[in-house]
Amino acid sequence: MNDRVYIFDTTLRDGEQSPGCSMNFEEKIRMARQLERLQVDVIEAGFPIASEGDFESVREIAKQVRGCTIAALSRATKIDIDRAWEALQHAAKPRIHTFIATSDIHLKYKLRKSREQVLDDAVKAVRYARSLCDDVEFSCEDGSRSDIDFVCQIVEAVIASGATVVNIPDTVGYSIPDEYGKIIRTIIERVPNISKAIVSVHCHDDLGLAVANSLSGVLNGARQVECTVNGIGERAGNASLEEFAMTVRTRHEKVGLFTNVNTEEIFKSSRLLTTLTGMHVQRNKAIVGENAFSHEAGIHQDGMLKNAITYEIMTPQTVGIKHSTLVLGKHSGRHALKQRYSELGYELTQEELDAVYKLFTKIADEKKEIFDDDLIAILQDEISSMKSLYTLENLQVTSGLNVVPTAMVGLKRNNETLQDSATGDGPVDAAYRAIERITGISGQLLDYSIKSVSWGHDAIGEVFVKIAIDGYVFNGRSASTDVITGSVKAYLNAINHAASARNRRQQSAEMREESAAV
Numbered sequence: 001m002n003d004r005v006y007i008f009d010t011t012l013r014d015g016e017q018s019p020g021c022s023m024n025f026e027e028k029i030r031m032a033r034q035l036e037r038l039q040v041d042v043i044e045a046g047f048p049i050a051s052e053g054d055f056e057s058v059r060e061i062a063k064q065v066r067g068c069t070i071a072a073l074s075r076a077t078k079i080d081i082d083r084a085w086e087a088l089q090h091a092a093k094p095r096i097h098t099f100i101a102t103s104d105i106h107l108k109y110k111l112r113k114s115r116e117q118v119l120d121d122a123v124k125a126v127r128y129a130r131s132l133c134d135d136v137e138f139s140c141e142d143g144s145r146s147d148i149d150f151v152c153q154i155v156e157a158v159i160a161s162g163a164t165v166v167n168i169p170d171t172v173g174y175s176i177p178d179e180y181g182k183i184i185r186t187i188i189e190r191v192p193n194i195s196k197a198i199v200s201v202h203c204h205d206d207l208g209l210a211v212a213n214s215l216s217g218v219l220n221g222a223r224q225v226e227c228t229v230n231g232i233g234e235r236a237g238n239a240s241l242e243e244f245a246m247t248v249r250t251r252h253e254k255v256g257l258f259t260n261v262n263t264e265e266i267f268k269s270s271r272l273l274t275t276l277t278g279m280h281v282q283r284n285k286a287i288v289g290e291n292a293f294s295h296e297a298g299i300h301q302d303g304m305l306k307n308a309i310t311y312e313i314m315t316p317q318t319v320g321i322k323h324s325t326l327v328l329g330k331h332s333g334r335h336a337l338k339q340r341y342s343e344l345g346y347e348l349t350q351e352e353l354d355a356v357y358k359l360f361t362k363i364a365d366e367k368k369e370i371f372d373d374d375l376i377a378i379l380q381d382e383i384s385s386m387k388s389l390y391t392l393e394n395l396q397v398t399s400g401l402n403v404v405p406t407a408m409v410g411l412k413r414n415n416e417t418l419q420d421s422a423t424g425d426g427p428v429d430a431a432y433r434a435i436e437r438i439t440g441i442s443g444q445l446l447d448y449s450i451k452s453v454s455w456g457h458d459a460i461g462e463v464f465v466k467i468a469i470d471g472y473v474f475n476g477r478s479a480s481t482d483v484i485t486g487s488v489k490a491y492l493n494a495i496n497h498a499a500s501a502r503n504r505r506q507q508s509a510e511m512r513e514e515s516a517a518v
């Protein structure tokens with residue numbers, strides 16, 4: 001059997017649909033491009049029937065990301081499959097992923113269908129999907145709690161109907177490794193045509209066993225693992241991509257398998273996802289948590305100094321963590337800045353370098369030492385504001401004891417400066433109200449958090465906000481040495497996302513009207 005395990009990333013589908021992890025159109029495209037650099041084999045880009053937004057982002061990812069297979073989810077119905085195919089048709093390597101529940105619990109209480117009906121739906125769905133697309137994945141939802149004889153029967157039937165991948169999800173995260181591995185082994189041993197398809201595992205983390213179950217699945221013959229960056233996903237999440245990929249890499253002598261993941265892109269992928277969603281990973285999270293490679297205990301530090309092998313099973317460099325070294329100060333020039341970004345893996349265009357350098361010199365004036373993490377935060381800030389409709393030109397706040405907090409805000413929009421002031425419960429609230437007055441967009445603040453990027457009393461603070469506008473949720477992020485400026489820029493970043501989503505909705509409506517008129 002082949003030793004290669006295919007990585008099917010569902011960050012943009014199972015991950016994105018979970019609370020706190022939503023991303024807008026542009027954010028999904030950015031994440032998909034990073035997943036391509038991470039070299040995952042399949043990107044599940046969304047569930048096109050679920051919403052117009054999902055449909056559009058799957059379509060755009062299918063057009064732009066040519067290096068990976070792009071999958072779209074559909075229930076086992078013609079209408080879902082048609083919508084998935086419509087979104088996928090421009091992909092270089094499209095895959096329709098269709099599913100139906102197979103457990104008696106789901107059949108009785110959710111679908112109210114017999115096993116015969118479910119079998120029939122599955123076969124028809126796969127046959128229809130194969131008439132459109134050469135690559136079709138079929139998933140037995142709640143597979144791990146389904147009757148194994150029925151799972152084998154349905155797997156055999158869908159393969160005979162053209163399924164190229166069969167997935168056995170542990171949908172509710174109920175399995176334990178030995179049991180889940182046996183399910184996979186039984187399917188491989190019993191289904192006569194199993195060699196015509198790849199067997200896939202998809203594990204949820206309700207008992208904290210998603211990666212262990214996935215590993216058990218591949219040790220028992222599965223060759224595709226469905227997982228997400230940072231393990232985001234429904235409820236407790238999905239199997240974490242970075243934990244699975246690094247287990248296979250670090251314990252290769254024991255596991256005997258490999259993936260094509262470019263592990264040096266792991267940290268960047270994790271960080272980008274955090275930046276886009278505002279969903280932080282815990283400090284002690286394996287592989288990508290802040291503490292994952294830091295050694296505090298004296299005995300450990302002593303061992304590390306003598307030989308890193310004493311306490312380090314993998315190096316931070318293998319996952320792309322460059323030690324946050326002191327790199328630059330206010331006298332550093334443009335060339336040094338470009339060079340350092342290049343060492344960190346970011347090749348800047350002239351336009352990006354100019355924009356970042358301007359912000360860098362301003363921050364270097366306020367902050368003596370600039371670390372790699374600061375540079376990454378500055379870059380992400382600049383890239384998002386370069387494409388923005390509104391940028392912050394000036395900000396003046398008054399606040400204190402026994403004064404009404406007031407803010408005066410100046411925004412730039414297409415070379416025009418717009419200015420207004422407002423009062424509020426505090427200086428940040430006052431500035432948010434002034435922005436609402438200028439832009440005419442009013443948001444309800446759902447979440448706000450601030451976190452320091454590096455260290456020292458002058459550290460850059462990274463602010464994340466989540467706001468609801470027109471029934472949609474938008475994330476905003478910013479990095480600044482000044483908490484109030486950072487908070488205002490983060491809010492403006494979310495407002496910019498809302499403004500571009502409004503424009504896109506308007507354009508789609510106009511296009512629909514035009515094509516209806518034709």
Ligand code: KIV
Pocket residue numbers: 014099139140141142167169170171172202204
């Ligand atoms: O958890 C699950 O069963 C799923 C399927 C739709 C693949 O996400």
Ligand code: ZN
Pocket residue numbers: 014169171202204234
């Ligand atoms: Zn799932």
